[in-house]
Amino acid sequence: MSTRIAFLKGHGTENDFVIIPDPENAIDLPPATVAALCDRRAGIGGDGLLHVVRSAAHAEAEAMSAEAEWFMDYRNGDGSIAEMCGNGVRVFARYLQRAGHVAEGDIAVATRGGVKTVHIAKEGDVTVGMGKAFLPEGDVTVSVGERSWPARNVNMGNPHAVAFVEDLSHAGNLFAPPPFSPASAYPDGVNVEFVVDRGMRHVALRVHERGAGETRSCGTGACAVAVAAARRDGADPVVTGVPATYTVDVPGGRLVITERTDGEIEMTGPAVIVAEGEIDAEWLETATP
Secondary structure, eight states: OOSEEEEEEEEETTEEEEEEEOTTOOSOOOHHHHHHHHOTTTSSOOSEEEEEEEGGGSTTTGGGTTTOSEEEEEEETTSOBOSOOHHHHHHHHHHHHHTTSSOSEEEEEEETTEEEEEEEOSSSOEEEEEEEOBOOSSOEEEEETTEEEEEEEEESSSEEEEEEOSOGGGGTTOSSOOOEEOGGGOTTOOEEEEEEEEETTEEEEEEEETTTEEESOOHHHHHHHHHHHHHHTTOOHHHHSSOEEEEEEETTEEEEEEEOTTSEEEEEEOOEEEEEEEEEHHHHHHHOO
């Protein structure tokens, strides 16, 4: 490990990330190290970490290297591995653009949830092709205190439970994972979205992200919410033959989600790099057991 390790800090609708450029996959990032870096008091601070690696250099992404040069090795803030992060993909693409690895236009990014197509606009937002949603069968219930709600089970490459509520305050503090049942629905845990209507095809959410607690935004969660809302509203594009676009307000900003008639979902929103610097390796060694 070198004396100092380069890092950047970025966010997408205030879902924030530590970015570690490591093209050849030479930096060891065990869970404790990731958690130390994402610690908001003793580390850099972030909802998660974006490990930037060439696909050919990572065992989990090597098979995707012909389609996508770069792999987003995403970690939750507690150090656990996650399949996908929608806001993270946009910030990941913005980093690649800033570093000169890619230009404006369409690029491919490998993730544990598959290869994602990203469009970097000349000015403004970044659009991510999020793939298709999978809606597992079976009833799901989520609870907060004495309240409980039916939830829609939506998988966007990672699992979500979407509950429509009367007031977002009913979600409570979201520090701990909201209980759900049956346990078999989400054997590896779940991201839980609480949703209210704001207007025609306009919703707002709060989310508990698995491994991170409540976050200011969740891109895959916003997609899951739009899919659940379209099914609730009788606007499934595969059935109607008309694309469904929902505006989704998150605590950190606004995302626009479009589900096409072929079931493919696109998410558009901001991606910002706010800082870059170096991590002191000596601190990192003392910060992790």
